[in-house]
Amino acid sequence: MLLELRHLRKAFGGLVGTDDVSLDLRQGEIHALIGPNGAGKTTLIHQISGTLAPDSGQVVFAGEDVTRLSLARRARRGLARSFQITSIVPGFSALENVALAVQARSGSSFRFFRPAGNEATLNGQAMEALAEVGLERRAAVPASVLSHGEKRQLELAIALAMRPRLLLLDEPLAGTGAEEAERLMRILGGLRARYGILLIEHDMPAVFALADRISVLAQGRVIASGTREEIRANPIVRDAYLGEDEAA
């Protein structure tokens, strides 16, 4: 099992974030997490990636309990995440954004004199990741002037450049146009074989097209978990979330 969540609880004062969430994810699988706004999806991603500490419960990644490890340490162990609100370094070129991620796993960064921008190995691997998301032509462009969809692609390229084992993607399609969304979905589908992917997404057609398994979160609890067909057929899910139209 690549990722196991055991009884994760997180509350903010009296407000429930996640309430006894247990999930697992296998290598080579896309596991989608759906649920209405405020269901605790992003709170859960934060606990998995290490930006929030759970009140109780465990995060086990590749057999290791990582519950107490920082975001950076989990990243170095192969846990890459994208953010609901795109998180890139705006002043860097697209290439340098990705090269930063390559640098993080390629030897020490306490090197003080050689210009990092001239390191062929860093740039080469960064270009590969950009090419994988179809952004290689925009390599030299400052990240701040990329379109919204391109920034989503860039963030994915950063995650890929980390050579992770698990991708945590928080609404990768949010705010993208139809064409960009389609391209991103093709990319995500192509990544399935090499990574485990935990996907949060509101775009239901995309979720049902991509996911191997789906878990439904409501008020911090997993109310259903199963294959696409099981979720589609589940009456509780239909009532609580999908609505008749979408489930049809």
Added chain:
Amino acid sequence: MTWRDAAVPLAIFALLAIAPFAGFGQGHSLTLLARAMIFGMAAISLSLIVGGAGLVSLGHAAMLGVGAYTVVVLDHARITEGWMVVPIAIAASAAFAAVTGAIAIRTSGVHFIMITLAFGQMAFFATSSLALYGGDDGYTLYSRTELFGTRALEGRLFFHFTCLALLILCWALVQALLASRFGRVLRAARENETRARAVGFEPYRYRLVAYAIAGAIGGLAGVLLANGTEFVAPAYVTWQRSGDLLFMVILGGAAGPHGALMGALAFILVEEWLAHVTEHWRLIFGPLLILCVYYMRGGIAGLLRRG
């Protein structure tokens, strides 16, 4: 770095190199230029923290103070050889920066400003209470630091070019640091700390090393300052001095070490010129600084880029 970025600092270095032979060779002018270059070094080192790491320090004068007081302490112990004094001063200021930075860098924003200010004030009161080294009154050096037993630094021209050479060295060092792997992590963490963490970097370590390097350069500037004036006093360590340094960085435009360099030169020269014009120069200097901040958002570097 593009040639355009390098053109301005290289022109400044060239001007500083020919200045002694182009009408600025008298004692007073050379003293002023040396002072400008020394503060240029200090501002460059501060720009590594402010512009590079995104940490606004209001205690940088303490780094110069540690360097300057190292000269004093060693002078009192009859150690004046440069190859002893300079490395010890650099090590002392780097160590001071590392220890205070280890605490300060756990915070950010206003809290970081306040903690660096507090450490700066501690350094100020510590130097004021050093009765052995003159306390409030300061300490007059009997001679300048020696080089291989010679008194070469007493020569005004020699001192001028020593300052210039070290200034260029510091500028090149900070420029290289910012472009290196190390600098890339610093810059990334300044712009988007979460992103830097999410790819696997702990910004704290990088910031602490940058802080210690800035302290070391500041200490070197302090050695030169003590030698330039042949006098060291707690006034070197006041928070106003830290504020001046911070202002130089902002005035230049915190876009890199050349901004800080220009800011420092402009600050020292305008200050000197105004002091000549009227004894109430501070009444003009203050509003002038405010206007600069208000109308030159990118600092002097920003003006040149647009021009």
